[in-house]
Amino acid sequence: xxxxxxxxxxxxxxxxxxxxxxxxxxxxxxxxxxxxxxxxxxxxxxxxxxxxxxxxxxxxxxxxxxxxxxxxxxxxxxxxxxxxxxxxxxxxxxxxxxxxxxxxxxxxxxxxxxxxxxxxxxxxxxxxxxxxxxxxxxxxxxxxxxxxxxxxxxxxxxxxxxxxxxxxxxxxxxxxxxxxxxxxxxxxxxxxxxxxxxxxxxxxxxxxxxxxxxxxxxxxxxxxxxxxxxxxxxxxxxxxxxxxxxxxxxxxxxxxxxxxxxxxxxxxxxxxxxxxxxxxxxxxxx
Amino acid sequence: xxxxxxxxxxxxxxxxxxxxxxxxxxxxxxxxxxxxxxxxxxxxxxxxxxxxxxxxxxxxxxxxxxxxxxxxxxxxxxxxxxxxxxxxxxxxxxxxxxxxxxxxxxxxxxxxxxxxxxxxxxxxxxxxxxxxxxxxxxxxxxxxxxxxxxxxxxxxxxxxxxxxxxxxxxxxxxxxxxxxxxxxxxxxxxxxxxxxxxxxxxxxxxxxxxxxxxxxxxxxxxxxxxxxxxxxxxxxxxxxxxxxxxxxxxxxxxxxxxxxxxxxxxxxxxxxxxxxxxxxxxxxxxxxxxxxxxxxxxxxxxxxxxxxxxxxxxxxxxxxxxxxxxxxxxxxxxxxxxxxxxxxxxxxxxxxxxxxxxxxxxxxxxxxxxxxxxxxxx
Ligand SMILES: Nc1ncnc2c1ncn2[C@@H]1O[C@H](COP(=O)(O)OP(=O)(O)OP(=O)(O)O)[C@@H](O)[C@H]1O
Ligand SMILES: [Mg+2]
Numbered sequence: 001x002x003x004x005x006x007x008x009x010x011x012x013x014x015x016x017x018x019x020x021x022x023x024x025x026x027x028x029x030x031x032x033x034x035x036x037x038x039x040x041x042x043x044x045x046x047x048x049x050x051x052x053x054x055x056x057x058x059x060x061x062x063x064x065x066x067x068x069x070x071x072x073x074x075x076x077x078x079x080x081x082x083x084x085x086x087x088x089x090x091x092x093x094x095x096x097x098x099x100x101x102x103x104x105x106x107x108x109x110x111x112x113x114x115x116x117x118x119x120x121x122x123x124x125x126x127x128x129x130x131x132x133x134x135x136x137x138x139x140x141x142x143x144x145x146x147x148x149x150x151x152x153x154x155x156x157x158x159x160x161x162x163x164x165x166x167x168x169x170x171x172x173x174x175x176x177x178x179x180x181x182x183x184x185x186x187x188x189x190x191x192x193x194x195x196x197x198x199x200x201x202x203x204x205x206x207x208x209x210x211x212x213x214x215x216x217x218x219x220x221x222x223x224x225x226x227x228x229x230x231x232x233x234x235x236x237x238x239x240x241x242x243x244x245x246x247x248x249x250x251x252x253x254x255x256x257x258x259x260x261x262x263x264x265x266x267x268x269x270x271x272x273x274x275x276x277x278x279x280x281x282x283x284x285x286x
Numbered sequence: 287x288x289x290x291x292x293x294x295x296x297x298x299x300x301x302x303x304x305x306x307x308x309x310x311x312x313x314x315x316x317x318x319x320x321x322x323x324x325x326x327x328x329x330x331x332x333x334x335x336x337x338x339x340x341x342x343x344x345x346x347x348x349x350x351x352x353x354x355x356x357x358x359x360x361x362x363x364x365x366x367x368x369x370x371x372x373x374x375x376x377x378x379x380x381x382x383x384x385x386x387x388x389x390x391x392x393x394x395x396x397x398x399x400x401x402x403x404x405x406x407x408x409x410x411x412x413x414x415x416x417x418x419x420x421x422x423x424x425x426x427x428x429x430x431x432x433x434x435x436x437x438x439x440x441x442x443x444x445x446x447x448x449x450x451x452x453x454x455x456x457x458x459x460x461x462x463x464x465x466x467x468x469x470x471x472x473x474x475x476x477x478x479x480x481x482x483x484x485x486x487x488x489x490x491x492x493x494x495x496x497x498x499x500x501x502x503x504x505x506x507x508x509x510x511x512x513x514x515x516x517x518x519x520x521x522x523x524x525x526x527x528x529x530x531x532x533x534x535x536x537x538x539x540x541x542x543x544x545x546x547x548x549x550x551x552x553x554x555x556x557x558x559x560x561x562x563x564x565x566x567x568x569x570x571x572x573x574x575x576x577x578x579x580x581x582x583x584x585x586x587x588x589x590x591x592x593x594x595x596x597x598x599x600x601x602x603x604x605x606x607x608x609x610x611x612x613x614x615x616x617x618x619x620x621x622x623x624x625x626x627x628x629x630x631x632x633x634x635x636x637x638x639x640x641x642x643x644x645x646x647x648x649x650x651x652x653x654x655x656x657x658x659x660x661x662x663x664x
Binding site: 159160163165168169170171178182261267 | 355356357376377378379382383384386388390391392393394403404407408435437438451452455
């Protein structure tokens, strides 16, 4: 066992405090009775109650949810297809360019992504609103999905697909019956990632949204400019809860599958050791 | 040389000039970039044949199978199955199934579902599928494992699932890429015979890739020995062993002594004069001075203390025992000939305890019959 030095403990405590103290404060103050955000007067859940009467916030939450679900689903389909073609045809012309272009939006400043989307929508004369935000979110979350799925495909044994085709499955049947079920965990975590990214995006939404399509982060931001209220703390706490749950579920599911697999493999191994020689297959009637 | 008819079994469609080949490679070449994996290869395989592809690593065996299964397209040449060209027919429309070297089981499906997969693709009715799957499970003795996933099975069990899956559709041709590679020696030998029985009883055509020569000898009707994308010799196991057509084949299969020498003329006949002074008549006249070799298998060399009697019609050379390797069932003597060449002679230990065994450095005679060796020109 490695002993924990004081320095190690200190740096871990400090690191986590640095990361989570602001969030913890926010959560605590969401249960503050006082209207004044910085003065603690007692525990209360009343701000969660008033949330339900704030129609503007509820509308924004509804828009965000719809944008998130739609764009995450669309980007999962597109991102998975991109990942498949990039890993499947490793020597098609312009592959390097393509994979570079898939990764670029990951590091592109959001302001630029948002601005270029805005310019595009203006240029082709689309009214900005719900659909433009959804489109923009699909575009920028797609590359995250592609990256997640592609890393799974790297360890994918292609002979499994060949076996399916050899047994008479068309390429489409092979994809839906063999490839997709095997890479599904990666596809799902891609979806969760896309959904949470869409949920908390402010910059790109600000550029591409229009009247009647204000997302939750946009609404919160505009309210905060008028002063932080405990109500805002409450909605943010809920948001944090949703995102944390999503991440946790994805992580736990992956881990459980991994553990189960290891357990099964150990069991099979132990069994094969017990009966050193298995009964061999016999010929028909022989 | 004498006819090799004695080696042929009753099943020998390749010897019948009127027999139509079932699978036929016609001048097939496969290139990957500028690398030639299969080089202008022609080969005929007959119905119900158990055909083995044998060769070193990277000689193109898997590539040949993959072209037959439809995963690779020949760069040039043609492959026909039952008289029809396979060009342009995708893998899922070929009446060929393959058992993969890595097994390639579907990890997310149970054993049962794995076996049923191919039948489901054909739209077979559910009850029939269940019946066939049960039959297959019984065949490979995995009835109690039907509900398991592949990762819950041992290596040998996975191999049997892969076999059952590739057999379930009753393909006309079954391709097996190193099917027994992952098994231990005992299970491997048992499975070899089971595969042979299975192939015979279901009346299938098997093409098996292996680089284990013993496995190829045991199982197959004919063997194609490959090297660098070419077929060097196609023949029955006995022919390959007793009448290799080249040094490569002779050295690839089993142990062999190469007695090097030159062609000389004696009494108007071509003979091979070996380095150690033995003259062996050649079956055909060859140019004088040409370098040829006589390939003699170790078990065809006899070691004795006394010189063979006059008129015994044996070729004999004096030698010295250099090394003795005892294997239990037989002993292999490494004998140094006057030329300095070391040959191997094996003798079966048919009785227990030899009274006066040969010792190291002992002067002995090595002898062989006129028919014992094959003259190799290449
Ligand atoms: N897709 C490919 N691209 C490039 N080269 C390839 C490809 N597939 C095979 N080769 C080359 O072709 C040659 C023959 O390969 P193949 O897999 O047929 O060998 P093999 O006889 O099956 O060998 P082994 O006994 O090791 O399995 C090898 O040198 C290999 O590197
Ligand atoms: Mg191979």
